[in-house]
Amino acid sequence: MKLFDVYPLNDIAIVKAQGSYVWDDKGQQYLDMYGGHAVISIGHTHPHYVQRLEDQLHKVGFYSNSIKIPLQVELAEKLGRVSGKEDYQLFLCSSGAEANENALKLASFYNGRKKVIAFKKAFHGRTSLAVAATDNPNIVAPVNQTDNIIFLPFNDEAALQEAFQQNEISSVIIEGIQGVGGINVASESFLQKIRSLCDEYNAVFIADSVQCGYGRSGKFYSHDFSGVNADIYTMAKGMGNGFPVAGISIAPKIQPKHFMLGTTFGGNHLACAAALAVLEIIEQDDLMNNATAVGNYLIEQLNQLPKIKEVRGRGLMIGIELPEELKEMKKNLLFKHHIFTGEAKPNVIRLLPALNITKAEADIFLQALKTELA
Numbered sequence: 079m080k081l082f083d084v085y086p087l088n089d090i091a092i093v094k095a096q097g098s099y100v101w102d103d104k105g106q107q108y109l110d111m112y113g114g115h116a117v118i119s120i121g122h123t124h125p126h127y128v129q130r131l132e133d134q135l136h137k138v139g140f141y142s143n144s145i146k147i148p149l150q151v152e153l154a155e156k157l158g159r160v161s162g163k164e165d166y167q168l169f170l171c172s173s174g175a176e177a178n179e180n181a182l183k184l185a186s187f188y189n190g191r192k193k194v195i196a197f198k199k200a201f202h203g204r205t206s207l208a209v210a211a212t213d214n215p216n217i218v219a220p221v222n223q224t225d226n227i228i229f230l231p232f233n234d235e236a237a238l239q240e241a242f243q244q245n246e247i248s249s250v251i252i253e254g255i256q257g258v259g260g261i262n263v264a265s266e267s268f269l270q271k272i273r274s275l276c277d278e279y280n281a282v283f284i285a286d287s288v289q290c291g292y293g294r295s296g297k298f299y300s301h302d303f304s305g306v307n308a309d310i311y312t313m314a315k316g317m318g319n320g321f322p323v324a325g326i327s328i329a330p331k332i333q334p335k336h337f338m339l340g341t342t343f344g345g346n347h348l349a350c351a352a353a354l355a356v357l358e359i360i361e362q363d364d365l366m367n368n369a370t371a372v373g374n375y376l377i378e379q380l381n382q383l384p385k386i387k388e389v390r391g392r393g394l395m396i397g398i399e400l401p402e403e404l405k406e407m408k409k410n411l412l413f414k415h416h417i418f419t420g421e422a423k424p425n426v427i428r429l430l431p432a433l434n435i436t437k438a439e440a441d442i443f444l445q446a447l448k449t450e451l452a
């Protein structure tokens with residue numbers, strides 16, 4: 079059997095990883111400024127993470143959600159505390175799309191409505207409703223098409239107000255910092271406006287924190303910069319540092335009913351051990367403050383470099399917009415300097431490194447970029 083060829087691949091096979099570095103099968107070392115697509119939050123193969131997963135594997139790896147799983151309770155308590163939403167409730171699943179799918183569904187169960195507001199350049203995943211709320215017609219199959227999604231311009235308060243006046247809105251879904259869309263930060267006043275309109279119309283505010291969450295912005299959820307709470311936070315990527323674990327954090331006003339949501343794999347013993355190990359390290363090593371410090375340093379340094387059109391983002395979620403003639407930058411950083419970065423259309427380099435990246439490692443990237451910009 080052949081692989082179903084959906085990914086344009088770099089001709090590199092990674093066989094070893096540690097901290098912010100990975101190595102290929104020829105022994106070449108690479109600096110990982112991409113975090114394996116924002117997934118590596120605590121660094122590759124962190125010893126505490128490896129130990130906790132190994133220990134758990136020797137005890138029990140999986141049993142179904144039909145029995146008590148005390149690790150889920152432990153995770154909910156810790157996540158509530160670290161995220162500053164102790165009165166929220168946790169539902170566990172396995173991917174970012176699944177988290178958003180459940181959030182949109184739960185919102186609709188809650189208020190009985192169908193219409194969802196999403197934004198231009200949004201990315202929420204590839205399953206049915208998540209992809210319908212994603213602003214990319216190329217990945218929406220005919221079967222996913224629905225007129226329940228209303229796309230509005232990002233950060234446009236007047237358009238938002240009008241949409242609420244003209245439709246019965248179930249929920250608004252928004253990334254605090256758009257990732258795939260090119261690192262666009264939702265303004266604080268826009269998030270506050272979403273909060274007040276959702277309150278006024280009994281709609282549900284869904285904060286997609288799959289990429290921008292879990293401490294990456296320097297706050298646990300990047301939406302927290304606005305000073306208002308969402309009703310549901312969705313999370314995945316950094317939550318398990320590579321182990322597929324995701325979740326939604328749900329405000330107390332939304333009450334559960336048996337069987338309204340469910341999953342086979344979500345919240346299994348091994349997934350909870352991975353997620354707990356990540357939170358333990360985020361807390362012990364003060365990684366949110368490190369994300370702020372190294373992120374601010376990177377942004378400040380990047381703003382002094384020539385040719386760059388714009389630097390956007392917060393903490394360790396940074397977009398570097400380059401002019402058209404530098405469209406080979408990502409490739410050059412990878413093959414000439416052995417540094418992984420991400421990209422977004424039309425010509426944005428995305429930095430999504432581990433939250434414990436050091437200033438010295440950031441300097442290696444800055445030096446390589448300077449060489450390319452010279």
Ligand SMILES: Cc1ncc(COP(=O)(O)O)c(C=O)c1O
Nearest residue numbers: 173174175201202203257288289
């Ligand atoms: C903001 C956002 N939401 C949802 C998703 C989908 O997550 P997953 O690929 O785990 O389904 C992504 C993935 O890139 C994302 O960036």
